[in-house]
Amino acid sequence: xxxxxxxxxxxxxxxxxxxxxxxxxxxxxxxxxxxxxxxxxxxxxxxxxxxxxxxxxxxxxxxxxxxxxxxxxxxxxxxxxxxxxxxxxxxxxxxxxxxxxxxxxxxxxxxxxxxxxxxxxxxxxxxxxxxxxxxxxxxxxxxxxxxxxxxxxxxxxxxxxxxxxxxxxxxxxxxxxxxxxxxxxxxxxxxxxxxxxxxxxxxxxxxxxxxxxxxxxxxxxxxxxxxxxx
Amino acid sequence: xxxxxxxxxxxxxxxxxxxxxxxxxxxxxxxxxxxxxxxxxxxxxxxxxxxxxxxxxxxxxxxxxxxxxxxxxxxxxxxxxxxxxxxxxxxxxxxxxxxxxxxxxxxxxxxxxxxxxxxxxxxxxxxxxxxxxxxxxxxxxxxxxxxxxxxxxxxxxxxxxxxxxxxxxxxxxxxxxxxxxxxxxxxxxxxxxxxxxxxxxxxxxxxxxxxxxxxxxxxxxxxxxxxxxxxxxxxxxxxxxxxxxxxxxxxxxxxxxxxxxxxxxxxxxxxxxxxxxxxxxxxxxxxxxxxxxxxxxxxxxxxxxxxxxxxxxxxxxxxxxxxxxxxxxxxxxxxxxxxxxxxxxxxxxxxxxxxxxxxxxxxxxxxxxxxxxxxxxxxxxxxxxxxxxxxxxxxxxxxxxxxxxxxxxxxxxxxxxxxxxxxxxxxxxxxxxxxxxxxxxxxxxxxxxxxxxxxxxxxxxxxxxxxxxxxxxxxxxxxxxxxxxxxxxxxxxxxxxxxxxxxxxxxxxxxxxxxxxxxxxxxxxxxxxxxxxxxxxxxxxxxxxxxxxxxxxxxxxxxxxxxxxxxxxxxxxxxxxxxxxxxxxxxxxxxxxxxxxxxxxxxxxxxxxxxxxxxxxxxxxxxxxxxxxxxxxxxxxxxxxxxxxx
Numbered sequence: 001x002x003x004x005x006x007x008x009x010x011x012x013x014x015x016x017x018x019x020x021x022x023x024x025x026x027x028x029x030x031x032x033x034x035x036x037x038x039x040x041x042x043x044x045x046x047x048x049x050x051x052x053x054x055x056x057x058x059x060x061x062x063x064x065x066x067x068x069x070x071x072x073x074x075x076x077x078x079x080x081x082x083x084x085x086x087x088x089x090x091x092x093x094x095x096x097x098x099x100x101x102x103x104x105x106x107x108x109x110x111x112x113x114x115x116x117x118x119x120x121x122x123x124x125x126x127x128x129x130x131x132x133x134x135x136x137x138x139x140x141x142x143x144x145x146x147x148x149x150x151x152x153x154x155x156x157x158x159x160x161x162x163x164x165x166x167x168x169x170x171x172x173x174x175x176x177x178x179x180x181x182x183x184x185x186x187x188x189x190x191x192x193x194x195x196x197x198x199x200x201x202x203x204x205x206x207x208x209x210x211x212x213x214x215x216x217x218x219x220x221x222x223x224x225x226x227x228x229x230x
Numbered sequence: 231x232x233x234x235x236x237x238x239x240x241x242x243x244x245x246x247x248x249x250x251x252x253x254x255x256x257x258x259x260x261x262x263x264x265x266x267x268x269x270x271x272x273x274x275x276x277x278x279x280x281x282x283x284x285x286x287x288x289x290x291x292x293x294x295x296x297x298x299x300x301x302x303x304x305x306x307x308x309x310x311x312x313x314x315x316x317x318x319x320x321x322x323x324x325x326x327x328x329x330x331x332x333x334x335x336x337x338x339x340x341x342x343x344x345x346x347x348x349x350x351x352x353x354x355x356x357x358x359x360x361x362x363x364x365x366x367x368x369x370x371x372x373x374x375x376x377x378x379x380x381x382x383x384x385x386x387x388x389x390x391x392x393x394x395x396x397x398x399x400x401x402x403x404x405x406x407x408x409x410x411x412x413x414x415x416x417x418x419x420x421x422x423x424x425x426x427x428x429x430x431x432x433x434x435x436x437x438x439x440x441x442x443x444x445x446x447x448x449x450x451x452x453x454x455x456x457x458x459x460x461x462x463x464x465x466x467x468x469x470x471x472x473x474x475x476x477x478x479x480x481x482x483x484x485x486x487x488x489x490x491x492x493x494x495x496x497x498x499x500x501x502x503x504x505x506x507x508x509x510x511x512x513x514x515x516x517x518x519x520x521x522x523x524x525x526x527x528x529x530x531x532x533x534x535x536x537x538x539x540x541x542x543x544x545x546x547x548x549x550x551x552x553x554x555x556x557x558x559x560x561x562x563x564x565x566x567x568x569x570x571x572x573x574x575x576x577x578x579x580x581x582x583x584x585x586x587x588x589x590x591x592x593x594x595x596x597x598x599x600x601x602x603x604x605x606x607x608x609x610x611x612x613x614x615x616x617x618x619x620x621x622x623x624x625x626x627x628x629x630x631x632x633x634x635x636x637x638x639x640x641x642x643x644x645x646x647x648x649x650x651x652x653x654x655x656x657x658x659x660x661x662x663x664x665x666x667x668x669x670x671x672x673x674x675x676x677x678x679x680x681x682x683x684x685x686x687x688x689x690x691x692x693x694x695x696x697x698x699x700x701x702x703x704x705x706x707x708x709x710x711x712x713x714x715x716x717x718x719x720x721x722x723x724x725x726x727x728x729x730x731x732x733x734x735x736x737x738x739x740x741x742x743x744x745x746x747x748x749x750x751x752x753x754x755x756x757x758x759x760x761x762x763x764x765x766x767x768x769x770x771x772x773x774x775x776x777x778x779x780x781x782x783x784x785x786x787x788x789x790x791x792x793x794x795x796x797x798x799x800x801x802x803x804x805x806x807x808x809x810x811x812x813x814x815x816x817x818x819x820x821x822x823x824x825x826x827x828x829x830x831x832x833x834x835x836x837x838x839x840x841x842x843x844x845x846x847x848x849x850x851x852x853x854x855x856x857x858x859x860x861x862x863x864x865x866x867x868x869x870x871x872x873x874x875x876x
């Protein structure tokens with residue numbers, strides 16, 4: 001199977017032998033389904049990589065392609081077409097799942113451009129003080145103490161209304177900070193989508209930092225929610 | 231090969247059905263007895279005197295054996311599909327499953343029926359073969375392709391076991407469809423084009439909740455959740471346990487030691503449950519072996535208190551499904567009720583509370599028969615797959631995987647690679663390397679579930695990647711592609727990237743049969759011979775005629791015969807003579823019609839006999855005694871009134 005990132009590379013259709021570009025799911029000449037194309041998730045939808053997507057358009061295209069590609073349409077087809085329908089639909093679903101979700105989409109695009117993102121980069125140990133965003137250092141320290149206290153109280157079967165209220169307040173605060181991060185991310189989307197190479201590089205760096213911060217906040221909120229709900 | 235019909239099959243815990251698309255509407259195909267429901271009961275007839283394999287009977291005709299020869303009958307086998315020995319142990323306390331005792335942990339459990347043993351897939355294959363035959367009888371042509379429904383929350387092993395059963399029954403399973411999604415399809419044919427619907431499916435043994443978005447013929451599942459061990463059976467067991475305990479405490483009789491008496495009592499419990507859906511009170515009135523009577527009233531309030539914990543277990547999955555779909559109850563436009571257990575008023579009340587229906591002036595959808603709706607939806611999906619029909623060409627089902635897929639990582643934690651509720655087919659690619667110089671194989675443990683530790687998840691399979699070229703540790707780069715197909719079943723492929731060599735994968739399913747094992751369990755081969763199909767139909771029709779004729783022959787010796795009115799006796803005799811004559815001919819359809827006519831004529835007689843059999847069993851008489859008292863006529867083909875389980 002040809003795996004090329006350059007979607008301009010022509011390949012011959014398995015059925016009619018007419019050459020077409022390899023990013024196509026169907027042969028433009030004979031309309032037969034093709035093996036999974038090279039290229040990224042954006043190209044599956046015929047898009048150039050960008051971040052500010054029209055979600056309803058994306059959904060519409062997802063449905064249109066699903067109707068044509070889905071294994072249900074190939075239940076009685078030849079084995080090779082069945083295989084490709086399965087592989088192509090898996091690719092379509094994976095692409096849609098990634099692109100429709102703003103954070104996943106951003107992470108995916110940044111990874112395409114060589115950024116290191118994810119748990120392995122940000123570090124799994126949230127207690128590691130060097131991972132804590134500097135402006136949150138004090139609050140996180142305080143919060144972790146309260147979480148410990150809360151868990152200890154729970155174990156003893158006690159309830160501490162004051163502590164509960166304080167944790168709930170902390171959760172609201174961190175939720176608010178997450179919203180700010182999301183807002184800032186969107187601003188960077190525009191910068192990336194519309195900017196030149198220099199602006200893109202700057203936006204990319206800013207987004208990597210924002211995603212790190214977001215992941216950190218997300219883990220905190222999850223900890224608090226779990227402890228409150230336990 | 232000519233493209234035959236594709237049928238839709240609901241392989242249920244309690245009942246199974248087969249349906250097809252008749253023009254623009256799905257229709258259930260009745261069995262030879264005229265009933266749409268084939269009870270999911272399989273019985274082994276007595277060993278033939280001359281040796282050889284005993285006949286296997288399915289459905290209503292197998293049901294009578296529940297009381298006569300419980301050790302040769304199995305029901306609710308769906309609870310065992312795709313499950314390991316240890317998981318099955320908990321079921322044994324409440325169901326009279328007899329497992330072969332020499333099966334080792336890691337092997338597929340075998341069920342002992344009389345002198346033979348069967349895997350759960352084989353038992354299901356007998357049910358599927360019966361449905362296949364019903365469809366072939368109906369169309370007078372071979373049926374080889376089917377869509378089979380499974381609970382949405384079935385895991386990989388349970389799905390594979392179902393697919394294996396299809397293959398054993400001589401059916402190419404074109405697709406496994408999730409039951410709630412099938413129900414949505416059945417309703418979707420003539421409903422509004424846009425909206426968000428929830429399908430609440432409480433069947434005999436499983437519970438599913440699915441949330442779907444409908445748009446221009448596309449049924450896109452947003453989330454699904456459930457419990458593969460929660461259903462009407464659990465409610466029956468609660469009532470049964472009360473009766474058994476009270477009988478033991480008040481009358482000093484331990485009926486648990488008498489399997490046939492327990493079966494009789496279970497039937498009473500089911501009757502009581504069904505009555506309580508429409509009446510305020512149900513009664514047990516049972517004669518015990520020591521001559522005492524066990525009498526007990528069960529008011530509906532008491533029943534509802536009793537079953538509340540069972541019903542409450544459906545609330546959690548519903549809330550989780552809503553959360554996963556990112557929806558509030560108010561955002562659900564319609565709720566569809568599926569499964570016989572949704573007839574219980576307390577269930578409807580719970581659903582109403584969960585989705586705030588009454589408060590919004592809405593009612594759940596119950597227009598389609600909850601016992602049939604899944605099969606009807608399967609027929610719609612079958613029609614979509616056949617791809618030849620105008621009425622379904624715009625429809626497409628996009629389903630999800632119910633459970634996350636993960637790999638066991640260092641320290642026994644799970645690294646998730648495909649999240650639950652991902653639209654299927656879905657895939658993930660992972661890279662592995664070696665830890666020791668010259669290492670040529672890598673083991674990967676794949677699990678399914680939402681827990682943090684692999685030990686708490688469901689083990690799917692261990693993959694052994696072999697044939698890695700010997701290199702320094704950490705140098706090989708093995709790309710493994712995990713793909714969940716449209717049936718929700720995992721497929722794996724691997725490649726060593728530096729050498730470009732496809733790594734050989736040895737898959738050892740944690741639970742499940744190998745390909746060779748499935749092959750060896752394919753039911754008798756004559757089902758595949760399409761050439762002599764007409765001949766087979768004739769032979770089958772004659773066999774059916776033979777069975778009912780020999781039962782009717784002995785009928786006058788039965789006490790139940792005397793309870794019939796003169797004209798009833800006359801009608802039976804006339805139908806009998808007609809069948810005996812037509813049977814000599816070559817017209818399979820005419821023989822079947824005459825058989826059906828005789829069956830109809832004997833229905834009341836069969837009911838009378840069944841009542842007698844139940845009473846006898848409860849009294850704790852031995853089978854030999856019962857046989858003498860009733861004559862051998864208890865082998866009538868449809869001894870239990872079919873309406874009872876409706």
